[in-house]
Every structure is written in structure tokens, then in C-alpha cells.
Amino acid sequence: MNFHESNRQAESNQQPTPFFLYGTAWKEEQTAQLTQRALQAGFRGIDTANQRKHYAEEAVGHALLYAYEHLELSRSDLWLQTKFTHLAGQDHRLPYDPRAPIREQVMSSFESSLAHLHTEVLNAFILHGPSLRHGLADEDWEVWATMEELYMQGKIKAIGVSNVSAAQLQLLLGECKIKPRYVQNRCFASQGWDRDIRQICNHHQIIYQGFSLLTANREVWESAAITQISQHHKCTRAEVVFSFALALNMLPLTGTSNPQHMHNDLRSRADMLSEQELMFIKNIYPQK
Numbered sequence: 560m561n562f563h564e565s566n567r568q569a570e571s572n573q574q575p576t577p578f579f580l581y582g583t584a585w586k587e588e589q590t591a592q593l594t595q596r597a598l599q600a601g602f603r604g605i606d607t608a609n610q611r612k613h614y615a616e617e618a619v620g621h622a623l624l625y626a627y628e629h630l631e632l633s634r635s636d637l638w639l640q641t642k643f644t645h646l647a648g649q650d651h652r653l654p655y656d657p658r659a660p661i662r663e664q665v666m667s668s669f670e671s672s673l674a675h676l677h678t679e680v681l682n683a684f685i686l687h688g689p690s691l692r693h694g695l696a697d698e699d700w701e702v703w704a705t706m707e708e709l710y711m712q713g714k715i716k717a718i719g720v721s722n723v724s725a726a727q728l729q730l731l732l733g734e735c736k737i738k739p740r741y742v743q744n745r746c747f748a749s750q751g752w753d754r755d756i757r758q759i760c761n762h763h764q765i766i767y768q769g770f771s772l773l774t775a776n777r778e779v780w781e782s783a784a785i786t787q788i789s790q791h792h793k794c795t796r797a798e799v800v801f802s803f804a805l806a807l808n809m810l811p812l813t814g815t816s817n818p819q820h821m822h823n824d825l826r827s828r829a830d831m832l833s834e835q836e837l838m839f840i841k842n843i844y845p846q847k
């Protein structure tokens with residue numbers, strides 16, 4: 560199988576997780592073409608959401624059809640992840656009836672994701688974010704219970720949650736029947752690269768998916784120190800940041816629109832940086 564397999568915790572849920580995900584947000588009419596390019600470049604893990612406001616999930620499906628027809632890829636070569644988004648995170652282009660009970664909203668969103676992505680099973684289904692800033696609301700528990708149900712029916716290989724705080728994740732872990740396999744969060748260097756959440760993830764064998772590794776940390780990846788490290792390794796500054804993320808056991812996301820960046824990003828390696836370089840980047844912000 561043509562997976563970029565990670566050598567990390569991924570094996571325990573019996574599906575190899577790609578070592579890098581291509582993110583499809585904010586690409587609008589270029590979504591299909593860029594996703595196709597990413598597959599051509601070698602990405603095998605695709606992240607999307609049934610949230611038309613920021614993603615064009617149907618267009619991701621068009622790229623998949625192209626890949627099956629022209630790139631000698633089959634469904635089993637690919638790892639597909641999408642999300643359920645609460646009403647508050649959507650615009651008027653909804654994948655469900657807003658008056659329907661939450662369980663039905665999740666089921667409708669899930670079914671239309673399957674149709675958009677031309678698949679019968681998802682590799683991962685993610686709650687895009689809790690509906691409250693603090694704690695978990697009844698609706699969040701209902702979404703989670705529905706996701707658990709789909710997981711137990713074998714329609715989803717793994718479930719996860721995004722945009723969570725450490726307290727929300729602990730709450731979920733304390734009460735859920737099926738533990739999240741993935742946490743997808745924006746990763747700020749200024750918060751020790753999301754240290755608190757990553758610690759919980761490591762403890763519970765949850766794979767931490769980091770997004771905005773570049774855009775949330777511009778002052779870091781454009782710094783003279785990172786430039787120097789990249790020159791030493793003859794790679795781009797983005798590769799330094801992504802290699803650092805891999806060394807920390809993260810599953811990084813990139814949404815680059817640039818084919819050269821796609822190739823560069825895929826060259827990132829968990830073993831590229833020395834212990835000293837890793838420590839330096841880890842502590843680039845003094846710990847509070």
C-alpha cells in the first residue's frame with residue numbers, strides 16, 4: 560500500500576495513519592485541482608469538513624474520482640477525514656435540517672459526506688468543535704454518542720475532536736464510551752506547541768493533529784534561528800517546523816496551494832533535527 564506510514568501510535572486502531580495530512584480549507588473553486596495536485600505530489604491523507612463556509616467537500620470528491628481514474632490510486636490507498644460542524648459554525652449552505660434533532664443532523668451530515676467523497680466508510684470523523692467555549696453542552700454529548708454509534712457500526716474507522724481545550728478533552732475522556740483517536744488543534748508555539756493537550760494525547764494514545772503550524776507561528780518559522788537551522792539541513796523553514804512537529808509525534812496538516820511547497824512539505828522527517836535543535840524549538844518561548 561502506498562501509505563506514508565508513521566511509526567507511531569497509529570497501529571493500535573488497526574489503520575495506518577498517513578504521516579502528513581493535506582488540508583482542503585479555503586480553496587473554493589480551486590479545491591478539486593489543488594487536492595488533485597496534492598495527491599499527485601504524494602499526499603495520501605486528506606482532511607476536509609462538511610462545512611461549505613470554509614470547505615468544498617464535494618470538490619474534494621471530484622479530485623478523488625480523478626485520482627481513481629488517472630493516478631492509479633484506489634480508495635484503500637487513501638485516508639479520508641471529514642467533520643461534523645454545529646449550526647453556529649455553518650453558513651446558510653447546511654448539510655442538515657437545522658430543526659432536526661442533533662442525532663439526525665449528524666447522520667445527515669455524515670451521509671452527505673459519504674456521497675461527496677464517494678466512499679462507504681470514513682477513516683476519521685471529527686467533531687469540528689464543542690458548542691461552548693468552556694465545558695461540553697448536551698448537544699456535544701449527543702453528537703459524540705452518534706459518532707460512537709457510527710463507529711460501532713463500522714462506518715467510521717476512528718473518531719476525534721477538534722478545537723478543544725485540555726479541560727474539555729479531559730471531560731470527554733472521562734465520560735465517553737469510545738475515546739477519541741484524534742485531536743485536531745491549532746498549534747501555537749507560544750503555548751509550548753499546545754503542550755497541555757499533547758500531554759493528554761500522549762497519555763491516552765490519541766494522535767494529535769496540528770494545524771496552522773506555520774500561520775499561527777509566523778514569528779517563529781520566519782526567525783533567523785529557524786532560517787539558520789534550515790540552511791544547515793539544506794531544506795525550507797517550513798520543513799524545519801514540520802519535521803519538528805513529526806519529532807513531537809504530531810500528525811501535521813498543510814493546506815499549501817503551491818506544488819513546490821507540497822513536495823517540500825512531504826520531505827519533512829521526524830529524525831531530521833538534532834536533540835539540541837528540537838529542544839531549542841520546543842522552548843522557543845520561555846515556559847510559563
Ligand SMILES: NC(=O)c1ccc[n+]([C@@H]2O[C@H](COP(=O)([O-])OP(=O)(O)OC[C@H]3O[C@@H](n4cnc5c(N)ncnc54)[C@H](OP(=O)(O)O)[C@@H]3O)[C@@H](O)[C@H]2O)c1
Pocket residue numbers: 581582583584585606607687721722743770771772773774795797798812813814815816817820821823824
Ligand atoms: N479544525 C479546524 O477548525 C481547522 C482550522 C484551520 C485549518 N484546519 C485544517 O488545516 C489545514 C491547514 O490549514 P493551516 O491553518 O495550517 O494553514 P494553510 O492553509 O496550510 O496555510 C499555510 C500558509 O503557509 C504558506 N506557506 C508558505 N510556505 C509553505 C510551505 N513550504 N508549506 C506549506 N505552507 C507554506 C502557504 O502559502 P502557499 O499556499 O503559497 O504555500 C499558506 O499561506 C486546512 O486546510 C484545514 O484542513 C482545520
